[in-house]
Amino acid sequence: MSRLSILPDHLRTIHQHAEASYPEECCGFLIGRASGETTAVERVLPAGNQREDSRHNRYLIHPETVLAAHKEARGLGLDVIGYYHSHPDHPSRPSDFDREHAWPGLSYLIVSVQGGRVADERSWRLTDERDRFDEERIDQRLEKEAV
Amino acid sequence: MSVNIHIPTPLRRFTSEQGEVEVEGATVGEALKDLTQQFPALQPHLYTEAGALRSFVNVFLNDEDVRYLQKEGTKIASGDTLSIIPSIAGGAVSLLETERELDDLPDLSPAEIRHYSRHLILPEIGTVGQRKLKAAKVLMIGTGGLGSPLGLYLAAAGIGTLGLVDFDVVDESNLHRQVLFGRTSVGKPKVMAAADRLRDVNPHIKIIPHETRLDSSNALELFKDYDLIVDGTDNFPTRYLVNDACVLLGKPNVYGSIFRFEGQVSVFWGAKGPCYRCLFPEPPPPGLVPSCAEGGVLGVLPGIIGSLQANEVIKLVAGAGEPLIGRLVMFDALKLRFRELNLRKNPDCPICSDHPTQHELIDYEQFCGIHPEEERVEQAFEISAPELKSWLEEGRPVTVLDVRNPPEWEISRIEGAMLIPLSELQDRLGELDPADTIVAHCHHGMRSARAVNLLRQMGFARAINLAGGIDAWSQMVDPTIPRY
Numbered sequence: 355m356s357r358l359s360i361l362p363d364h365l366r367t368i369h370q371h372a373e374a375s376y377p378e379e380c381c382g383f384l385i386g387r388a389s390g391e392t393t394a395v396e397r398v399l400p401a402g403n404q405r406e407d408s409r410h411n412r413y414l415i416h417p418e419t420v421l422a423a424h425k426e427a428r429g430l431g432l433d434v435i436g437y438y439h440s441h442p443d444h445p446s447r448p449s450d451f452d453r454e455h456a457w458p459g460l461s462y463l464i465v466s467v468q469g470g471r472v473a474d475e476r477s478w479r480l481t482d483e484r485d486r487f488d489e490e491r492i493d494q495r496l497e498k499e500a501v
Numbered sequence: 502m503s504v505n506i507h508i509p510t511p512l513r514r515f516t517s518e519q520g521e522v523e524v525e526g527a528t529v530g531e532a533l534k535d536l537t538q539q540f541p542a543l544q545p546h547l548y549t550e551a552g553a554l555r556s557f558v559n560v561f562l563n564d565e566d567v568r569y570l571q572k573e574g575t576k577i578a579s580g581d582t583l584s585i586i587p588s589i590a591g592g593a594v595s596l597l598e599t600e601r602e603l604d605d606l607p608d609l610s611p612a613e614i615r616h617y618s619r620h621l622i623l624p625e626i627g628t629v630g631q632r633k634l635k636a637a638k639v640l641m642i643g644t645g646g647l648g649s650p651l652g653l654y655l656a657a658a659g660i661g662t663l664g665l666v667d668f669d670v671v672d673e674s675n676l677h678r679q680v681l682f683g684r685t686s687v688g689k690p691k692v693m694a695a696a697d698r699l700r701d702v703n704p705h706i707k708i709i710p711h712e713t714r715l716d717s718s719n720a721l722e723l724f725k726d727y728d729l730i731v732d733g734t735d736n737f738p739t740r741y742l743v744n745d746a747c748v749l750l751g752k753p754n755v756y757g758s759i760f761r762f763e764g765q766v767s768v769f770w771g772a773k774g775p776c777y778r779c780l781f782p783e784p785p786p787p788g789l790v791p792s793c794a795e796g797g798v799l800g801v802l803p804g805i806i807g808s809l810q811a812n813e814v815i816k817l818v819a820g821a822g823e824p825l826i827g828r829l830v831m832f833d834a835l836k837l838r839f840r841e842l843n844l845r846k847n848p849d850c851p852i853c854s855d856h857p858t859q860h861e862l863i864d865y866e867q868f869c870g871i872h873p874e875e876e877r878v879e880q881a882f883e884i885s886a887p888e889l890k891s892w893l894e895e896g897r898p899v900t901v902l903d904v905r906n907p908p909e910w911e912i913s914r915i916e917g918a919m920l921i922p923l924s925e926l927q928d929r930l931g932e933l934d935p936a937d938t939i940v941a942h943c944h945h946g947m948r949s950a951r952a953v954n955l956l957r958q959m960g961f962a963r964a965i966n967l968a969g970g971i972d973a974w975s976q977m978v979d980p981t982i983p984r985y
Contacts, residue, residue, distance in 0.1 A: 377773060388510075417559040417566065417586040424509075424586075433510050443772060450629060450820060455557045457546055457587060459511030482514075484545050 356490040358436075358461050358477045359394040360384075365494065369472045371400045372440035372465045381415060381439035384461060385427045393435045393461050394495075399423055436461030436477075443468055446476040448487045456480045461490065502527050504577050506536055507584040515542040529560055530573030532583060547585070551624070559586045606632035607661070613705050617659055630819035631659060635706075637818040640664040640727040642715060642743055644695040646803030647733030647757050647810065649681040654811035655731075656699040660818070662707045663699065664727060667691040668714040674985065678800040715739060717862040720746040729817060731755045731810055737784045738865035744769060744777035745862055748853045753817060753826075757810040762799050762834040764806035767825055767844065768813050771853030774827040779847035784869040797908065802834050882953055882965045886977040889940055889967055893917075900933065902941045904952045905971075909944060913982045915974060923948045926955060935961050942967035942974070944985075 371380045382400040386393060401415045401423070420434075427434050437460065441447075446466035448456075456462060458480045465475040478487035505521050516522055522539065526532035533554075537544045547558055554560075560567045561584040567575045577583070609617065609631060620626045626634075639660045641648050644667045655663055671679070671686040671694055686694035692710035699708050711723060715734075724730055724746050732743045732754055740758070747754035748771035756777060757766045769776045809830065816822045829842045851858045884892075892899055901918035903910060910920050921929050923943070933939060939961060941949040949966050956964035967974070975982040 417561070420586055421561075421584075435510075455555070457509075457511045459514055482542070 355488075356391045356393070356461075356479055357493055358384075358463065358490050359392055359493045359495050361395070361496075362494050364395050364398045365475070367398045367400065368438050368463070368465060368475070372467050372472055373470060375440065375442075376467045376470045377442045379440050379442060381437060383420075383423045383427075383434050384436040384438060384463060385423070385430070385432050386435045387432060388435050388459075395435070396432055397427075397430065398438070399426065434460075436463060438463040438465065438475075440465045440467050446474055448478050453480065453484065453487060456487075458482045458484070462487065463492075502577060502579055504532055504579065504581045504583060506532065507582060509585055509587065512543060512546060512585070515546070516540050527576060528573065529562060529567050529575045529577060529583065532577060533560070533573070549624075557587050560584070561586055605636075607635050608632070609635065610705070613659070616703065616705060620658070625821040626819050630821060633820065634659045634815065634818050635661040637729065638662040638664070638727045639729050639731060639814060639818075640666065640724060641731045641733055642666050642739065643733035643735065644679075644681060644691045645669070645675065645733065645735065646678045646759065646798065647807040648695070649679045650804050650807035651731055651733055651811050651814075652681055652695055652699050653702060654808060655814060656702045656706055656708070658811070658815055659703065659706060660814070662709065662727075664709040664711060664723075665692045665695055665699075666711045666713065666715055666723065667695070668712060678798065678803050680804065715742065717742060717864065720862060721750065724750055724752060727752070729753050729755065729814060731757075731814055733757060733807065733810070737869045740777065741784065741868060742862065742865045745852055745859070747771070748776050748778075749861070755810050755813045755817070757806045759798055759802050759806050761796055762802065764802055764809075764832045764834070765829060766806055766809045766813070766832075767829045768817065770826055771850075775844045775846040776850065776853040778852055779850045780829065780844055782847070782851070799834055802832075805832060805834070882957070883968045884940060884965050885968050886973045889974075890978045892940075898938065900937045900939045902933070902939050902949075902952070903943070903971075904941055904949050905943050909985075912985050913971060913975070915942070915971060915979075915982075918942075923952055926952055930956075930959055930961075933961065935963075937963065939964045940967050941965070942970050944970045945972055946970040 368382070371382060380400070382398060384395045385399055386396040401419055424434055441464055444466060446464040448462060448464060452462065461477050461479060463475060463477045466473045475492065477490045477492050479490055480487055503523055503525050506524055508516050508520055508522060513520060522536060524532045524535040524539070526535050533547065537547065547555060549555055554573065562570060562575055562577065563582055567573070606629070609628065613635070614621065617631050620631050621628055637660050639655060639662070641651055641655070641664065644652060644665050648665070648667070652663070652665065669691050671682045671689055671691055673687055676682060676684070681695050681698050682691070690712050692712045696708045696710045713719060715723070720742055730743060730747050730752055732740060734740050734743065744754055747769065751772045753768055753770040754777070756769050758764065813825050817824050827844050829844050831840045831842070846853065848854055901915055903914060903918045903920045904923040904926060905920070906922050907920065921932065939956060941952045941956070941964060943949040946966060946969050949970065953964045953966040971982065972984055975984050
């Protein structure tokens with residue numbers, strides 16, 4: 355099982371973004387390092403949902419914004435290692451739509467927001483066969499702990 | 502032509518960890534084809550099964566998005582660099598799949614697979630979508646004009662549990678639009694006739710008839726077992742009732758309404774967007790918007806609007822496409838024009854906002870200002886059809902005033918009557934003599950009751966109402982007058 359290592363601060367940022375965007379979806383970038391089965395988040399970069407319609411159940415980040423995030427990551431000597439998004443009033447499980455629009459090798463962190471409050475979060479990785487998402491473990495690490 | 506393609510980090514595992522790959526080709530499409538030939542494992546991540554570039558995969562030629570050039574046909578030159586950049590998209594699309602794990606969805610039998618094969622081969626629906634349709638429980642309010650196409654298409658499409666609510670019986674005047682029914686259904690309860698027809702359309706689904714009048718006392722109990730409610734009602738009190746019950750239970754309401762040549766469709770879902778009350782906080786004054794029975798309706802119109810509602814139901818259940826939440830589609834059959842309005846949630850909506858002032862169902866007849874007694878006249882000011890006949894035969898001086906609309910006058914009229922439609926009465930009082938005995942009539946006696954009340958207020962002390970209207974006249978006095 356792969357593992358997503360993340361700071362409590364990062365989760366707080368994501369939770370705030372998800373609750374502030376409710377009942378619409380929010381999304382953003384997970385920037386960090388991948389080594390073997392572990393990806394470590396070093397930075398969270400919230401993005402605006404750039405969809406004009408169906409914002410309650412769809413999110414979209416334009417390629418130009420993705421390009422900018424990649425540049426920012428590279429500037430820090432890091433990589434975009436995944437994305438987070440929220441599911442307002444839905445479980446933190448990827449939808450079929452998510453599966454059609456994902457790549458393997460990235461972490462997809464989904465936050466379930468129920469009635470405006472974060473209920474839970476789970477992180478997922480698409481299999482190479484694209485047939486399903488496998489859940490990965492979310493480890494909250496302390497600030498100074500080495501990855 | 503040889504160019505370099507920049508491979509994004511997550512896909513490098515499929516390119517032997519190469520960040521840049523040299524490929525051959527004269528166009529972007531050819532270069533990508535060469536790339537997937539060198540690294541076949543990349544194919545499914547860049548292309549759909551049908552061979553189209555995945556919608557979230559964007560290709561940049563140097564710094565230009567090829568979508569704004571000639572897309573995959575964009576010519577490339579030596580030294581150019583191509584980058585593959587994903588736009589990030591996702592979402593909790595299967596709106597009704599709240600707690601339903603994929604594994605919990607019912608399987609399809611071989612007979613069902615045959616029935617639904619044209620759905621199954623659509624990628625947007627497929628086997629998973631069809632199993633979601635089978636798992637879905639949809640309640641239809643009304644099995645009339647809108648309910649006819651709704652019932653037929655939802656049953657045919659395999660909505661696993663379809664509830665039908667209606668209290669009416671099939672009337673001959675329903676048949677020009679309510680295509681669920683035929684001649685043999687006339688006189689039968691609508692839900693029963695509809696259930697028989699729909700079982701023939703699709704034996705694989707469960708049909709639950711609820712032969713009852715929907716009201717504030719039974720709506721929540723009826724709705725609670727269903728995933729989604731479809732509003733095919735023809736009156737304002739029921740429309741507000743359906744909306745409010747859906748908001749209170751957090752269920753989507755697929756709304757449609759028709760009037761003469763115009764129709765409206767939307768998906769109201771308080772938890773996800775605006776509700777009917779955000780759009781229309783107050784009902785129109787009673788009598789302003791006539792019902793189909795009073796105003797008429799183009800027979801094919803509910804076929805169009807009901808089909809659009811069925812389309813939205815299937816999309817919501819299967820999680821396909823863009824649901825009509827926050828949008829109102831308006832259709833004009835005479836101009837053949839669709840218009841679309843964006844709807845916003847009313848931050849002060851009394852029922853679906855963050856601070857609702859209404860927490861339960863109310864009396865919707867009263868909310869809509871409908872007081873049945875107001876539309877009647879005192880019995881002393883009423884006359885029966887046989888009585889009027891004998892008055893006329895005795896040669897009593899009586900003005901028979903028809904307050905219906907001209908098209909109704911064309912269908913049938915009482916000999917010697919004069920026509921002043923109710924809407925024009927106020928302005929045409931000068932054509933009447935306050936000293937005369939005026940017998941007002943309409944189709945069934947409701948509009949003429951309003952006319953008599955108006956006339957008496959204006960000093961026409963001898964105005965009286967023909968009870969039961971021209972319909973009673975036809976049944977009791979003159980059967981040669983066609984009923985409608």
